[in-house]
Amino acid sequence: MSFPALLVLGATGRIGRVLRHCWAGQGDKVLWQGRYRPSGAGGHWAVYDPLRDMAAGEQAARGRLVILCLAGVTHVQAARGGDFEDNLRLAEAALRAGAASGARVLLASSAAVYGNRPGLLGEDLPLAPVNAYGRAKARMEARGAALAADLGVPLTSLRIGNIAGLDSILGGWRTGFELDVLPGGGTPHRSYIGLSDLAAALAAVVAAPELPAVLNIASPGTVAMGDLLDAAGFDWHPRPAPADVIARVELDTTRLAALSPVGAAPADPAGMVADWQRMWPCLAEGQERS
Template identity: 70%
Template sequence: MPFPALLVLGATGRIGRVLRHFWAGQGDRVLWQGRSRPPGAEGDWAVFDPLRDIAAAASAARDRAAILCLAGVTHAQAARGADLADNLRLAEAAIRLGAVSGARVLLASSAAVYGNRPGLLEEDRPSAPQSAYGAAKARMEAQGAELGARLGVAVTSLRIGNIAGLDAILGGWRPGFELDRFADGSTPRRSYIGPATLARVLAELMQAPGLPPVLNLAAPGTVEMGALLDAAGLAWTPRPAQDGTIPEVHLATARLAAFTSFDAADSLPQTLVRQWRESSA
């Protein structure tokens, strides 16, 4: 099935850079959006502010089958004064573009909406965010779904797990890195996905009919953070697990499996590390 005509909002961010690397061969099938064009960036670009340049945004969305909204405010940006409410504003802008262009809309959400919930995290569980960022993403999902229903736009919120290399472990490693370790000797476990696998799965979701309103996006199972650092050959020092450390965030992937498939190797620390290094080359 051919790659759909796609508009990617927020293509200058970290996930956008990953997709630009792996989707480089798609040519004009992908239109990348940013408030500026990064130096040396290849492909077709539309430079505008989705919250202010309404005419430019509508022109960019014309004849696009899908809109992937990566634009938003992260933890780190919020700490520097950015407004987390922009996550909702940007999602609503994407949905309004879907209404005028006929495109369906996929919103980048986060596992942070689940908060500190034990067990397998299925999409039907009520959100219970513990951080301001998670709460902002939960509002984005709920109000985005309401707006999509009102405007007749198919909207799917993607609750993305840790992406190898964009996380606080591989991506945040520095000499002298310390990692929480629990009394049983284990380190926190998280649902992960490698950059190449992420790009492949997103491409398949763009072409899949009948996506649900909410979808977890991760490789099956969980990965222990200490094992991930070991696979990368990155030294770390254990420290007693701090109060509030979440032992496990395990995203259910049964719903996702209806639209894509995974190899057992996709969940291995060695695979995650290899894909991270390939995407950074």
């Protein structure tokens, strides 16, 4: 894979850790940004706060052809006092850096923007998020698209499905873990993607000469959450699903399949689990495993 000159914002986060592991050896083609540089981290770094130092952001973006913005506030961070509105502010910072440098911008969004709806979820569907995180990401996409048009910056929002090992199921498992069981039996289904496949898909997206305004990132089909835990050998306890549980989220990966084989290879719970287990050391940076 031939990488363009790339700036990755939010490189100390969980997806950033995966990419730093999988994309090692790219040299100065990839500039990693963080508010700090992790101990022992290789590669080339720009250390600054994108919300407080726009000049540093513009400087880091100089000479870069693509800006991949992974920085954002997750459910976990919001529960600890983080502000979902920072997702919008970080997107704006990425776009202004793109305007200053002429770089294309890729924003990490989420399948949560689709909400609870049946069928295959294509990128052209109207958005209907049902939780605060999804609503924030939907606002980020809308505001980002408007600002990108004003600034003349090519923009693609990446709607990423559940990531095996970074999710609340496999990645959030603890002793005594409880999992929703639907009224008809079985556990909720989600579009998933494994860690290595995520890195491969994003590498293809970064290198693509042209991209749509919105792109789903996942493996085709769905994975039952219980099957994922079973593949890992993790015990779990069934509990009745609440009335508002989303039973199925399945992303249409047709657009991704035109860019990467990842978009055409069916989701495989056992393979995703094995990949996560192989990659655990790079994910354990600054955290403990139960």
